[in-house]
Amino acid sequence: MQYYRQDGDDASRLLAVDDASGTAAYDLTAVKPRLRTFRDLAAAANVAGTGVDALTADLVADEPTVERPDDAEAALPLVPEEVWAAGVTYEISEQAREEESGMADVYLDVYDAERPEIFFKATPSRTVGPGEAVGVRGDSDWNVPEPELGLVCYDGEIVGYTVGNDVSSRDIEGENPLYLPQAKVYDRCCAIGPCVVGADAVDDPHDLGMSMRIERDGETVYEDATSTAEMARTCEELAAAWRAHNAVPEMGVLLTGTSLVPEGEFTLTPGDEVTIEIAGIGELSNGVVEV
Template identity: 60%
Template sequence: MRYYRTRRDGADRLVASDGRTAYDLTAARDGLGSFRDLARVAAVNGESVDDVTARVTDDAPVLDADAVVERAAMPAVPDEVWAAGVTYEVSSDAREEESGRSELYQTVFENERPELFFKATASRTVGPGEAVGVRADSDWDVPEPELAVVLSRGDIVGYTVGNDVSSRDIEGDSPLYLPQAKVYDRCCAIGPAIASPDTVGDPLDLDLSMTIERDGETEFDGETSTSKMVRTPEELVSYLNRHNTVPELAVLLTGTSLVPDEFTLREGDHVAIDLENVGTLENPVVSV
């Protein structure tokens, strides 16, 4: 199943869709107002989110699946968003290029311990159709399309699409500037849905693509596969959970391998990221 957050009758609704039929889970059970609620019930019962949903769909009103996708908001409101870096070789090469410090990123790429950093709060994160931001004090800003892991109480309960917007020139000046390059208003987007582990299948065998349009013209069009990741989601999650109290609902971005060369985002651009078995996340761009 894929799980969406939509607005109906003036209130948020949790909707489950198998691609053909969409079910209003909130209308079926008062206690299922959000994906957080669904994950909480699953954890208490020792079940998957799909197991809980299977018991509810017979009582759920059926909705138009295409309309649900069109009206989708951020599928869950995470307490924290974290991110991993240098999980693809091409990402390591790009970071070396921007910083001129080849040994620094190569060491992270080869070491057992991954790079993990805090990315965003809920207030800095947007959903599908909302604008992502580029910093007005940066001259080199890029979207970073990523497989995103959704965690409930530290356990993987689903996957979504993530856009880790980054100011590469700020980070390139010094690795100590990473928080400023990564954390600011509208720096992150997730959505359009949360796909359950059974729906995603092997998270390291998914096609990932991104297009960027400007003034009606395609400025960038690229594709890759998560099979090129050198670390598994489980490995990254295990390090995130070490000596760190992860909040009830969190998202972990797993790194990127689509890095536009000699390109910077501008206000008015449109970014579309498609992840196999999950969906397409689309966002306009504004300056912040």
């Protein structure tokens, strides 16, 4: 199932799209008024000792369908209490981080180390959804989008997947790795969406096609594709490292690392449009503004 949040006149609603047909959607809030968010559904599934998809299937078995949401018009699919991210989980990311930094060895060491890099990324107020603009820092001259598979976690356990954009200031981090928080955490620094796909609906999160396209003034200035099969660490490994000795939030998102990096000194500029797609999950599109 794909789970979308739809903004209403008085409150949001939670919609579920049947993966089998791709066209049938169900209004979970109409079935159970207390199920207004994906967090509500994850909490109910946790209490019932089942998965979100299994619970949804039981709830909508005899319910009428509604119009399927459009990715481009979807709202932020969930409001995570915290967004965290993993770094240097793909070889291309390790190479890019070496390129931007005068202390390249620190990235090579992390790529090969037992302990992954896990860092805090965003609060709810710094996170945007589909169709909303991500931000680039006004004090940075080298800003890039980073397309990533997002792990949606309830009480630290993976219950779903989403698409993420970990926007980063490469020149700030490259100047000194200690500047990582400023390069990563700022207004509109993160986008997630367009939906959450239940964990049971993804056969293998380590074999998903992923692509990114950047358009400027109506022209494509960057386009490439890859696969999560290139990730050097597993989703479970990253989630375990995030949980270790850490009081994780009830509802959180963990981004799993950068799979595509624009070459050279390509930088985002205000007015650009970034589109990231992960097979089976959806397409996340965001404009760009300076913050």
